Amino acid sequence: MRFHGFFRSGAAWRCRIAFALKGVTPDFVPVHLRRGGGEQKTPAYRALNPQGLVPTLEVDGHALTQSLAILEWLEETIPEPAFLPKDPFERAEVRAFALVIAADIHPICNLRVLNHLKDPLGHSQDEVDAWYRHWNVLGLEALEAIAVRNAGKGRFVFGDTPGMAEICLAPQLGGARRFGVDLAAFPRLVEVEAACNALPAFANAVPGKQPDAEA
Template identity: 45%
Template sequence: MKLYSYWRSSAAYRVRIALNLKQLSFETIPVHLLKDGGQQHSSAYQALNPAELVPTLVDEQGSLSQSLAIIEYLDETYPEPRLLPQEPFARAKVRALALDIACDLHPLNNLRVLQYLTGELALDEAQKLRWIQHWLTLGFNALEQKLQHTAGQYCYADEVSLADLCLVPQVYNALRFNVDLKSYPLIRQINHNCLQLAAFALAAPEQQPDAQL
């Protein structure tokens, strides 16, 4: 199993956590999103993933893109520990929390969006940072309220789920961009609880073979 990844990619971070939780061996194939004009734009990688994004997972079945699709595939193929509840309503609630982060929040601080802001739209670094902080704050405000109705030790009750795999990388981004998290006690506590688990700690960006500290 091979994971085409970039150390700071939130989407790749989610998949690394899932692979670690399920104790699956995998080879990391670094795809540097900044070197050489962005290695994700190379013809070789574009042939593997036409969207030119990471991650891409390759196993004996073929290649898969989109982190949530990859994680659901892993969950169905290697069902222990389960990352989506079996009960339909609980499963939908977990998916909704994950999608709040992965679809509504994360794309607004994605590298290619930020490059467009500072490139074609000519925003300066301070303006870019305000953009990031605005959208992260808006998203975290809503997420904190939702977690009041679902959280236990983790995002949904007391079992790690797909939602936690999305939350932790997004908190990492927020801290990186100096978002004040004091108004989000549930988010901070869940993030702390997750990071006590080896699967999350080993998936952290700084622990990756291509990390540049």
């Protein structure tokens, strides 16, 4: 297995947590999203990932893309420890939580969108940061409400084991903190994050500990 990622990509960060939880250790291929106009835009990389985005997981001649599809593939091929509960309603709840982040927060605040707001749209760094915080706060408010409603179930959002919800939550809170989102309004999410970061799979996946990390 070869994993193409970037230390700061939230989607790659999800996959790093997932690999560690499932006990797989792909070789890492850094794809620098800024250097040389973006290594993810080269023809060689686009042959693997036509979107020119990270991450990509190469395995047995297949190039798997989209972090949530990679998480589902891991879940189907390495069932334990499970990322999803067994009951279809509960699975839908966990997937919906993950999608609030993976569909409705992260892509709107992705590097390529932030860059587009600056050039060609001409927004200042302050305006770009405000954009990031706006969509994060909207999403995190919904997630906090869901997490509070489920708080009786255990240390994590939906029980006593982390899964797809936490795999998406921890990187998003990391990004939010970096952009100055005030997390005081989301105490349950921060509590879950602390429970996550007590586990090596989460603690070792943070951007600062990756081989391609920069200050």
